[in-house]
Each structure stands twice: as C-alpha cells, then as structure tokens.
Amino acid sequence: MAIHVEGLGARYGKFRVWENINLDIDEPGLVGILGPNGVGKSTLMYALNKIIEPSEGSVLIDGVDVKDMDYKDIAKIVAYVPQQSNETFSMSVLDTVLMGRYPVSGFTTSREDVRIATRCLKMMGITDLAMRKFNELSAGQHQKVMIARGLAQQPKILLLDEPTSNLDVYHQVYVMKLLRDIAKENGIIVIVICHDLNVASRFADRLILMSKGEIVADGPAGSVITKENIKDVYNMDSDVVDVDGRPYVIFHVDESIRSEGLM
Numbered sequence: 114m115a116i117h118v119e120g121l122g123a124r125y126g127k128f129r130v131w132e133n134i135n136l137d138i139d140e141p142g143l144v145g146i147l148g149p150n151g152v153g154k155s156t157l158m159y160a161l162n163k164i165i166e167p168s169e170g171s172v173l174i175d176g177v178d179v180k181d182m183d184y185k186d187i188a189k190i191v192a193y194v195p196q197q198s199n200e201t202f203s204m205s206v207l208d209t210v211l212m213g214r215y216p217v218s219g220f221t222t223s224r225e226d227v228r229i230a231t232r233c234l235k236m237m238g239i240t241d242l243a244m245r246k247f248n249e250l251s252a253g254q255h256q257k258v259m260i261a262r263g264l265a266q267q268p269k270i271l272l273l274d275e276p277t278s279n280l281d282v283y284h285q286v287y288v289m290k291l292l293r294d295i296a297k298e299n300g301i302i303v304i305v306i307c308h309d310l311n312v313a314s315r316f317a318d319r320l321i322l323m324s325k326g327e328i329v330a331d332g333p334a335g336s337v338i339t340k341e342n343i344k345d346v347y348n349m350d351s352d353v354v355d356v357d358g359r360p361y362v363i364f365h366v367d368e369s370i371r372s373e374g375l376m
Contacts, residue, residue: 118135141297145320
C-alpha cells in the first residue's frame with residue numbers, strides 16, 4: 114500500500130491553506146504529522162480520505178486517484194478517526210464499534226464481525242464499556258471507542274486526528290505505542306496528527322513537520338525535532354536532548370514568552 118501526493122493544493126473560499134504539497138508514504142509504520150494550529154494538518158488528512166476535494170493536484174492510493182474512487186471502496190482501505198466525535202447516538206459501544214465493519218459486511222453482522230469488534234474493544238482496554246450507551250461516555254472514553262471503530266475496519270491506511278487529545282498521560286502513551294505496534298504487526302500505514310512533540314518523537318517511525326502552508330521537514334525524529342526547526346516553526350526556544358536514542362524537547366518557556374512581550 115502506498116500514498117502518493119503530487120502538487121496538492123487546498124482552499125477554503127479565497128483562503129489558501131497550502132499549495133504544491135508533494136509527499137510519498139510507501140512503507141508501513143507510524144507517521145506523525147506535526148505543526149502549529151491552522152497550518153493545514155487536518156485538511157491534508159481530509160484530502161487523503163476524500164472528505165474534501167483539493168483545489169489542485171492529486172492523491173493516489175496504490176496508483177488510483179481517490180477522486181475516481183467510490184466512498185465505500187475508500188472505506189475498505191482507509192479508516193479515519195476524527196479528533197472529536199459529534200455523534201450522540203444512544204446505541205451501545207459494541208454496536209458503535211461494529212459500524213466499522215459496514216464497508217466490508219454491509220448491514221449484515223456476522224459472528225466474525227462481532228469477534229473483530231470485541232477484539233478491538235480489548236485492544237483499547239474498554240471491554241467493560243461494551244454494553245454502555247455511547248452518548249453516556251466521557252470525552253476520553255468516546256475517543257477510545259472511535260479508535261476501536263477505526264481499527265474494526267481493518268484498514269490498510271489508518272488516519273487519526275489528534276487521537277490522544279482527550280486522554281491522560283498514561284493512555285496517551287498506551288495509545289501511541291499500540292498504534293505503532295499495530296502498524297508494525299499488520300504492515301499498515303498509520304498517520305497521526307499530534308501536538309505533543311515528545312510523544313510523537315518517542316513513537317513515530319517518521320515525522321512530517323508543517324508550517325505556513327508547506328512541509329518544512331520530513332524524516333526520522335532526529336532530523337525533524339531540532340532546536341532550529343522548533344524555533345522556526347513554533348517560535349519557541351528549546352534544548353533538544355537525546356533520551357533512549359530519540360530527541361526530547363525541553364522548552365525555555367519564560368524566555369520564549371517574554372520575547373513575545375507577554376511577560
């Protein structure tokens with residue numbers, strides 16, 4: 114499975130989000146997309162999944178342009194987990210996760226579908242929630258259920274928009290490690306938007322750093338998470354130290370904030 118992005122551009126009305134984005138992801142693994150708010154990280158994910166149509170350029174999945182693919186056919190290959198779920202249906206958690214089987218099984222639920230959904234609940238550590246109503250859960254529990262639903266699709270490409278945003282520190286680490294292991298064990302591409310540089314650095318096989326409508330760095334954590342890139346992209350002073358062979362960022366908060374005239 115391979116993703117090929119060529120000359121991609123996106124607009125919202127007259128506002129240009131980015132242009133001439135070129136990107137190839139052709140190896141299984143966990144890919145992290147980093148960058149400040151508003152640089153188009155989510156928009157790029159929408160373009161990969163045909164949620165939006167780019168203003169120019171193309172997205173090819175295994176050589177096929179997504180604009181020529183049916184949505185159901187895309188769903189057999191690509192699963193998307195949004196940052197927040199606005200769904201308020203009152204069905205059980207198990208039935209919610211079973212919705213991920215629709216692209217494969219349609220409206221008929223088999224024993225195999227239930228087995229897969231149950232396994233995904235177990236992977237996320239939420240089997241105890243199986244019979245709870247989805248609309249009665251906390252934000253963090255919602256997030257875990259939606260990730261389980263994405264996993265239940267058994268996709269070849271899994272897209273997650275800030276999957277750890279509503280989770281505590283333990284579960285942030287748990288989920289990122291789980292996603293890395295799933296990518297490795299199943300030979301799939303997992304793409305995650307993440308704001309925590311240190312969590313992304315620790316678990317991602319590849320990082321893509323975006324800023325001001327372009328990709329400014331792309332590669333292993335050591336080449337992307339640098340003092341220079343952090344200063345350029347986030348306007349923050351920092352030290353970057355090595356921890357277990359991965360870069361770890363220590364921000365100089367007082368100095369950075371004072372430089373903006375806020376202290």
